[in-house]
Each structure stands twice: as C-alpha cells, then as structure tokens.
Amino acid sequence: MIVRRVPPVPSPVLLEAYEILRGRGYDVEDGIAEEQLQRPDLLEPDHDLYLLKSHTDLSLSLAGVLAAQGAQMLNPYPNCATTQNKFITARLLRAAGVPTPDTWALTDPALLDDEVARRPLLVKPYMGHRGAGISIVHDAAGLRAAAESAVCPMIVQEHIPGPGEDLKVYVVGDQVFAVSKPFSETSFAVAGRPVAVEPEVRDAALRTGAALGLGLYGLDIIESPDGPVVVDANYFPGYKGVPDAAAMIADYVDAYAQGEISLPAPSVGAGAPGGGGFAHPR
Amino acid sequence: MTMTIAFLMQGPPGSHVLWSDVGRRLTAGGADVEFLFPDTSLNDLSHVRAEHDLYVLKSGSALGLSMAGALHAAGAQILNPYPVAAMCRDKIVTSAVLSAGGVPTPETWVTEDTGHLRGLLESGPIVVKPFRGSRGVGVTVVNQAGEIDELDLDPGPLFVQRYHPPDGLDYKMYAIGERVCGVRRVWPARTFEEKLGEPFEPDEELCAIARACAAAIGADIFGFDVVFSDGRPFVVDLSGFPGFKGVPDAPALLAAEIGAAAVRVTRGEPVTAGVAR
Numbered sequence: 119m120i121v122r123r124v125p126p127v128p129s130p131v132l133l134e135a136y137e138i139l140r141g142r143g144y145d146v147e148d149g150i151a152e153e154q155l156q157r158p159d160l161l162e163p164d165h166d167l168y169l170l171k172s173h174t175d176l177s178l179s180l181a182g183v184l185a186a187q188g189a190q191m192l193n194p195y196p197n198c199a200t201t202q203n204k205f206i207t208a209r210l211l212r213a214a215g216v217p218t219p220d221t222w223a224l225t226d227p228a229l230l231d232d233e234v235a236r237r238p239l240l241v242k243p244y245m246g247h248r249g250a251g252i253s254i255v256h257d258a259a260g261l262r263a264a265a266e267s268a269v270c271p272m273i274v275q276e277h278i279p280g281p282g283e284d285l286k287v288y289v290v291g292d293q294v295f296a297v298s299k300p301f302s303e304t305s306f307a308v309a310g311r312p313v314a315v316e317p318e319v320r321d322a323a324l325r326t327g328a329a330l331g332l333g334l335y336g337l338d339i340i341e342s343p344d345g346p347v348v349v350d351a352n353y354f355p356g357y358k359g360v361p362d363a364a365a366m367i368a369d370y371v372d373a374y375a376q377g378e379i380s381l382p383a384p385s386v387g388a389g390a391p392g393g394g395g396f397a398h399p400r
Numbered sequence: 401m402t403m404t405i406a407f408l409m410q411g412p413p414g415s416h417v418l419w420s421d422v423g424r425r426l427t428a429g430g431a432d433v434e435f436l437f438p439d440t441s442l443n444d445l446s447h448v449r450a451e452h453d454l455y456v457l458k459s460g461s462a463l464g465l466s467m468a469g470a471l472h473a474a475g476a477q478i479l480n481p482y483p484v485a486a487m488c489r490d491k492i493v494t495s496a497v498l499s500a501g502g503v504p505t506p507e508t509w510v511t512e513d514t515g516h517l518r519g520l521l522e523s524g525p526i527v528v529k530p531f532r533g534s535r536g537v538g539v540t541v542v543n544q545a546g547e548i549d550e551l552d553l554d555p556g557p558l559f560v561q562r563y564h565p566p567d568g569l570d571y572k573m574y575a576i577g578e579r580v581c582g583v584r585r586v587w588p589a590r591t592f593e594e595k596l597g598e599p600f601e602p603d604e605e606l607c608a609i610a611r612a613c614a615a616a617i618g619a620d621i622f623g624f625d626v627v628f629s630d631g632r633p634f635v636v637d638l639s640g641f642p643g644f645k646g647v648p649d650a651p652a653l654l655a656a657e658i659g660a661a662a663v664r665v666t667r668g669e670p671v672t673a674g675v676a677r
Contacts, residue, residue, distance in 0.1 A: 152511075152512040152513070152557075153512075153513065154511065155509055155510075155511045155513070155516040155519075156509065156510045156511065157507070157508065157509055158492045158493070158495055158496040158499075158508055158509075158510055159495055159496055159498075159499035159500075159505060159507065159508040160499070161496060175531060175556060175557055176492075176510060176512060176531075176556070176557040179490050179492035179493055179510070179531075179557065180492065180510075182487065182490060182492070182493040183492060183493050183496040183497075186487075186493060186496065186497050186500070187496075187500060196483065199486070200469070200473070203466055203469055205445060205463075205466035205467070205469060205470055206466065206469040206470050206472075206473050208445035208446060208470075209445055209446065209448045209470040209473055209474060210473050212445075212446040212447075213473075213474070218446070220444075220446055221444075221445040221446055222442055222443060222444055222445060223438075223443040223445055223463060223466065223467075224441070224442050224443060224463075225439050225440070225463060226440060229441075229442040230442065271439075271461075271462055271463040271466070273445075384473060385473055385475065
C-alpha cells in the first residue's frame with residue numbers, strides 16, 4: 119500500500135480494509151514514500167500486490183519503478199498515471215460516451231477570448247485532483263488573471279451550471295455510490311450526504327472506469343439541467359460516507375489479488391457505446 | 401499512398417534549423433510532413449484524433465507531452481512511443497530502469513526530507529537534481545553537510561546521486577537507430593565552440609552502454625550523458641529526444657530513421673525497430 123501524507127492520520131476505511139484482508143491471510147504493509155529515503159536503482163517488487171492510494175509525484179514515480187519491473191498494482195500504474203493527466207482523460211472520457219464539459223489546453227489565454235465572451239469557463243491545473251486551484255472566469259480579463267496564477271499549461275473547461283452541490287461518486291468494481299456535498303476546495307475532507315444513484319450517473323461512472331481502466335475510483339459529477347456531467351475523475355478516493363466501504367474494498371482487492379479481475383490500459387474505444395465493454399467481469 | 405508525418409515541436413515556429421532540414425529530407429523522400437506547435441495552439445481535447453501515420457515527439461513541454469498522451473490514447477503511432485517519452489521525463493523511473501537493465505549509473509536516492517542527505521555525505525559528495533529537470537538546470541554538487549541548508553530547492557521530491565568527479569570532458573552520446581554518435585564537451589561550456597564540442601567515434605564500451613540504454617527504455621532515438629571517473633563510466637543523464645548538437649550528419653541520420661519508422665507503422669509493424677533488443 120503506497121499511501122499519502124495528507125491527512126497525517128490513516129483513513130479509518132483503509133485501516134478497516136487492512137484488518138479484513140489480514141483476517142483472510144494476507145500480510146498487509148503500508149508506507150509513505152515522502153518519509154523514506156528510497157533507492158530507486160535497487161527497488162524491486164517484493165510484494166504480490168501493491169495498492170496505489172497516494173497521488174503525489176514521488177509515489178507515482180516509485181509506483182512507476184515497481185511497475186516497470188512487473189509489479190502487480192491496483193489500480194494499475196499506467197492507468198493511474200493517465201487518470202492524473204486531465205488532458206488525456208478528457209479525450210478518453212469523451213470517446214467513451216461519458217458526458218464531459220468541452221475542454222481545451224493552452225498556454226496563451228487570448229486563444230479563448232471568443233469562447234469566454236459566449237459562456238463562463240473553468241480554469242484548472244492540468245495535473246491534480248480534488249478541485250485544488252480551480253477558478254471560474256466570465257470574461258477575457260478574468261481569464262488572463264486566472265492564467266497568471268495558473269500553472270501552465272492550463273486546462274480550460276466549459277462551466278457546467280449545477281445546483282450548487284457536487285455529486286461525489288465512489289466506485290468499487292461495479293458497485294456505485296454517491297454522496298452530495300457543497301462545492302469547495304476542501305470538500306474532500308467533509309463527509310457528504312448519501313444519495314440514490316440514478317441510472318444515468320451509474321452509466322457515466324462505469325463508462326469512466328472502463329475508459330480509464332480503474333476498479334477503485336471516484337468521480338465528481340455536476341447534475342446539470344441536461345443531465346449528469348463528469349467534471350473530474352480520480353483513482354482510489356477516500357470513500358467517505360460510503361456504507362461498508364472497507365468490506366467492499368477488501369473484497370475487490372482480494373478478487374484482484376487472485377487474478378479474477380483485469381483492468382486493461384486506457385485506450386480510446388474502451389467503454390464506448392457498443393465497443394470495449396466494461397472492465398468488471400463480476 | 402503518401403505517408404504523413406507530423407512533428408510535435410516546442411517553442412516558436414521557425415527556430416528549428418535541424419528539424420526543418422529533417423522535414424525537407426522526408427518530403428524529398430515522398431512523405432507529407434507537417435510541423436505542429438501545441439504550446440502556441442488552442443488544443444481542443446475533446447476531439448484529438450490520429451490524423452497522421454506517424455507523430456515525432458520532439459517537444460519536451462508539458463503540453464507537447466500531454467498532446468502526445470492524448471494522441472497515444474487515440475491510437476496514434478508516436479516516436480518515441482508516448483510511454484517511453486513520459487518515462488524519460490521522470491528521472492526516478494528512468495534511473496531505476498537503466499540500473500535494472502545493467503547500465504552503469506551512480507547510486508541513486510529519492511526523498512523529500514533533506515535530513516537524510518547528511519548521512520549520505522559520510523560516504524562522499526552527492527549531486528542533487530530537480531525531480532523533473534533537463535539540461536543541467538538546478539543540478540548542485542554537495543560536498544559538506546553545511547551546504548545542504550544553502551540549497552535552493554523547490555518543494556517536492558529530491559533526486560540525489562553519488563557524485564563521481566569527471567576525469568576530463570563530458571561525453572554527450574546520441575543513438576539514432578543502430579548508429580551511435582559521441583560529442584566530447586567541456587562542462588560547463590562557455591563559448592559557442594565549446595557548446596558544439598568535438599565529435600568522436602565511440603568505442604565498443606560506449607556503444608555497448610548505448611545498446612543497454614536502448615534495450616532498457618525501449619527507444620531507438622535518444623541521448624545520454626556519460627562521465628568517466630577513475631576510468632569507470634557512469635550514465636548521469638538520459639534524454640528522450642535531444643537536440644543532437646554537434647552530431648555530424650544528424651539531419652540525414654534522423655530523416656532515415658524517422659522515414660523507416662513511418663514505413664514500419666504503415667505496414668502495421670511496431671514503431672520502434674528494437675535494434676538492440
């Protein structure tokens with residue numbers, strides 16, 4: 119288990135999942151990459167399965183070192199690396215028929231002057247998750263101001279009008295859960311209010327998983343007047359507020375460790391209507 | 401049918417003398433060549449499609465690399481392949497893969513905690529490099545513990561290697577398919593002539609290192625830096641698609657290699673020849 123540093127206290131969901139897995143005879147260890155002095159040139163896989171929970175650069179690099187040497191990883195390393203890159207996920211999700219905002223990548227904000235005159239846009243960093251560093255702009259001046267503080271290149275998205283609450287969707291295999299939360303940069307730390315999963319939300323969630331090759335993942339969805347729109351996807355989320363999350367995660371890890379589940383590398387076509395299929399045989 | 405080749409370039413159009421020459425040679429050979437500049441374009445991510453038989457990823461910018469990632473996801477054939485290019489941007493993964501492939505590399509550590517560096521200095525000087533850097537920017541040699549606090553470090557992972565003082569010149573090595581070229585260069589180079597360096601014919605030891613690098617990273621076109629210290633070679637840096645500065649015949653060699661890759665992909669063969677594998 120490669121976990122992250124923030125927050126400093128281990129997630130209770132993870133601790134409970136560890137206990138369930140230990141009860142089934144697995145040896146479970148976890149480590150925080152940032153606290154250790156690592157020798158990447160000597161690092162070799164010495165566990166049957168690695169769980170990549172952390173989203174930091176260093177953890178992803180170490181996961182890359184292990185994966186290059188054939189380590190089994192959940193979610194698979196290339197799929198996690200792809201999911202971190204908003205640029206690539208935008209293309210994959212659109213191809214998979216997932217409703218997503220129109221998305222552009224650029225370094226010069228003037229290229230979108232015409233677009234921002236027509237409708238509000240969202241500026242976000244191209245690597246990252248959890249809604250950090252996002253701003254909404256309404257005109258060319260606002261876009262320039264956001265561009266000055268943004269890390270280039272910028273990802274700019276069509277702003278999707280919503281009810282003021284984000285739908286946080288958590289998925290374990292083919293089991294989909296949703297909680298509703300007011301939107302903010304720190305909302306990842308807040309437990310939401312569980313809500314029923316509508317068929318359209320479920321379909322968008324499973325298509326996203328198939329397109330990105332993820333089995334444990336989360337989505338941010340805005341319920342627009344035209345239906346749910348996926349605005350963000352991330353691997354191995356916190357599952358805060360999901361009932362029995364630990365047991366479901368443990369079951370999924372168990373099945374993955376036994377080779378019962380495969381998560382192919384992302385490609386255009388996976389999860390698309392009429393092709394590719396979902397990556398979850400259960 | 402005409403082969404179509406697109407170059408993903410970095411920086412302003414018109415500043416790429418070598419690559420314009422490569423493009424002209426490919427055009428003369430019958431290919432349809434286009435130069436793309438993702439950094440100065442509005443890239444509509446929702447509709448990226450593979451419109452060329454082969455993409456040549458010269459750009460090292462975040463946008464260029466991400467564009468290649470989106471094209472790769474859309475099934476495009478890219479030289480170097482996108483996963484290889486992405487790996488070469490990550491010093492941690494690259495050094496581990498080279499070491500595992502039997503390439504002589506210095507001992508390597510990563511950490512976010514500078515407190516760990518003191519212990520490393522007990523066995524000799526170290527060199528601290530930014531996690532994602534290139535062209536030697538931000539590379540600092542640390543000899544004594546007192547210098548650690550003076551390091552101007554960005555937050556994030558530190559990439560640390562044992563420092564092996566060079567016996568003489570730096571060896572800039574270039575692989576273009578089966579051809580291995582070398583340029584000896586003073587470091588740091590001060591004049592234009594010093595930057596150009598002096599081309600030399602690599603011996604079998606350096607050619608073997610080039611083959612080991614190619615096999616480890618899975619690329620046909622790349623560059624790497626070798627330092628000899630006490631007569632022992634160490635690969636201290638590797639770059640996925642370098643500038644080939646000072647390499648005689650670089651345009652002809654690159655045009656031939658890229659043209660061969662384009663022929664391979666139109667036949668449905670892998671984009672890399674895998675000469676060394």
